[in-house]
Amino acid sequence: MTLTHTVPAPSSTTSSWWKSAVVYQVYPRSFADSDGDGIGDLRGIRARLDHLQRLGIDVLWLSPIYRSPQADNGYDISDYQDIDPTFGTLKDFDDLLADVHERGMKLVMDLVVNHTSDEHPWFVESRSSTDNPKRDWYWWRPARDGFAPGAPGAEPTNWESFFSGPTWTLDEETGEYYLHLFDPKQPDLNWENPEVRQAVFAMMRWWLDRGVDGFRMDVINLISKNTNLPDGPVGNAGLGDGFAHYANGPRVHEFMQEMRREVFADRPGDYLTVGEMPGVTWQDAVLFTDPSRGELDMVFQFEHVNLDHGPGGKFDPRPLQVSDLKASLGRWQRELGPTGWNSLYLGNHDQPRSVSRFGDDRAHWRESATALATVLHLHRGTPYIYQGEEIGMTNAPFASVEDLRDIESLNHYREAVVTQDAEHVMTAIRHIGRDNARTPVQWDDGPQAGFTAGSPWIGVNPNHAWLNATAQYDDPRSIYCYYQHLIGLRHNLPVVAHGDFTMLLDDHPAVYAYERHHDETTLLVMANLASEHADIELDVTSAELLLSNTETGTPPKEGRLSLAPWEARIYLSTSLR
Known part of the structure; x- marks a missing residue:
């Protein structure tokens, strides 16, 4: 690695602080375990803050740590204002937040409000009877006309869930179906109900009062549905694609503007808001991120991470064409740049390891990891580093389906092996499955990579014997060191941010x-x-x-x-x- 220039001091005049910031995503379950139960926790994160500060990180984004039955690893929330005991307590969170702030960093929470857990008290009330005051807090519908509840095809729409199967589940007690775009344990909130919106906004204010610095909002462009709930075109699985009827719906901008007014207006402080938005176009993103509209600072879009999906979808991967990547990212730079702001990422908790997916993790592991980082970080936008990316962590060699933990991959495997060879299905999962991002962070070459003193909830990648953070800290040619230089350029060269x-x-x-x-x-x-x-x-x-x-x-x-x-x-x- 060659570094030949001393960068000047940063400009004294900058616009929004997040334009020169770098965000680091922590997936708490897999980051660092402090108590030996095999699951990462808040005290483990606190003990590893030196790693982030040394790297030059400005913002720590925590994937969900709320109380949850963990059907979808915390994205199914049963109490928005408490910490799941798996991760610790509210005091542990307050201690972590204080340490983050003391180091000059900010902390952003993951906000999951398209849906809750089916164990959330709101849903427990909602399903208790058809006339419960909270019945309309979720999407309840009777069986399709002419069908008895529970009969094949009786679901109110033909939509297919993101996690396979129908988006509707019958509640036997009340005889009606509830909507869940994801798992049956993740019922969708009905944002058409103003009481729902006010309850969500009150919860957000509670966290801001506690000291958090903003929110990453999970699938936030799905909160406004077409209330007519029409069927979608039927696909190969015999179910319909309802995406056009529940994504970027008719009131989504109204809801986002209301959120900005109700939660952030007249509040001292400068917060970060970023919305995860599957299927969003650059035209949509211009509206969401135009500062004059008062909605979001930036969005996570999926166009570039869908470029290697084949005709059969995500689990039918094909090689990425560099020309396609340039066309996609270049278009977002060109079209969004004059008005809004880009978020820059290649990996996160829902994506496989970028060096294995887009690079060459065998013959050119170090070079491809740093080349991809170079291209990404110096675009116009705010870079996001997913835990382990800064040391070049790779996909894991899952031997069999028994090694998997992710509900999406497990559901896909169960359905795909009916018509496909099992090893063919596993090959695709090894390449693109979400569990690749969720193997424990590789801190050292010791037992369980220094992640835990116990048995980890998901297996540690065996390459931690040589691929680990400790081996890279003092190596000037390491991937970690290269990331330090890239982050320094954004902090110190106004041309990178502006x-x-x-x-x-x-x-x-x-x-x-x-x-x-x-x-x-x-x-x-x-x-x-x-x-x-x-x-x-x-x-x-x-x-x-x-x-x-x-x-x-x-x-x-x-x-x-x-x-x-x-x-x-x-x-x-x-x-x-």
């Missing part, structure tokens, strides 16, 4: 290159995202090599560059334009 964006070499099949310009400074970023050499024509003779992920790259010659496999370079200039 510069415009111009895609270069649009048609090159392997090299991802772009230019950022701000005031009199230009940043030129390039990376060969392939395992073969690549030659390009770019004149960098007047620029200074700022950072590279190789020790000795080929010098530029007469406007041409030769990039080694997965080589990344960053040039700084005041005269490239």
Whole structure:
């Protein structure tokens, strides 16, 4: 790795603080276990804050830690204002929050309000009778006309759940069906009811009063449904695709603006709000993130992480084409940039490990991990690092379905093996399954990777013997060290946070290159995202090599560059334009 430039002090004039910030997502169950029960917890996170501070992280985003039956690893919440005993207590949370703030970092909570757990008191009341005052807090419907409750095809709509099977489950006691876009234990809240919205807003204010610095909002663009609940086009599974009827619904912007007014208006402080939005387009995102509309700071979009999905969907993966990635991310940079703001990510708790998915985790593990990070972090937007990404954690070698824990993968396996070879199904799950992101963080080469003194809830990747944080801290060529440099560039070079964006070499099949310009400074970023050499024509003779992920790259010659496999370079200039 080459670092040849000392960056200047940061500009004294910046706009929203999160434009120069880097967010780190912690999946608490798999981050660090303090009590030996095999499950990560809040005290474990607190004990590892040095790792984040040393990296240069500004914001810690916690995946759900609320009280939950854990049907979907905490995304099924039974009490929004308590901590699940698995993770600790409210005092443990307060202690963690105080430590985070003392280190100059912020903490963002995961907000899951499209649905609750079926064990939440709201739903327990709602299902108790058809005339309960909270009945309308959820989506209840009788059987389809002409069908008896429970009969095949009697569900109110033909929609298929994100986790397989129908989106409706019959409640035997009341004889009606309730809607759940995800698991049957995750009934959808009815945001059409103003009492629901006010209860959610009161809960959010409670957390802000406690000191949290904002929210990442889970599938927040699903909260407004078409109240007519029409059927969707029938797919291969015999169920319908209802997405057009429950995503980005008719009142979603109204609801988001109401949330901003009710929760954040007239409140001292500068909070971060980011909405996870499956299926959102850049046109939608412009509306959600336009500051003048008072909705969100940024959104998580899925377009680029769906590019390797084949005709059969997520579990039918195909190789990613670099040209497709450039077209997608470039479009979001170009279209969203003038008005709103991008969130930048390749991995999270719902995605496999980026170096295994988009890189070469065998022959070019280090180089591909750092090349992907280079391309991502220097775009216009706020970068998100998923735990372990900063040390290059890879997908896990799950031997069989017994090694899996994720409800999505388990449901898919159960259905797919009816018509497909079991090993073929497992191969796809090993590549794209969510459990890849949920194996424990690899802290050292000791037993269970330093994650726990007990037996971990999901198996540790055996490559922790050499791939671990401790081995990288003091290695100047490590992936961790390279991430430190990338984060430093965002903190210290105004062009990274505030510069415009111009895609270069649009048609090159392997090299991802772009230019950022701000005031009199230009940043030129390039990376060969392939395992073969690549030659390009770019004149960098007047620029200074700022950072590279190789020790000795080929010098530029007469406007041409030769990039080694997965080589990344960053040039700084005041005269490239």
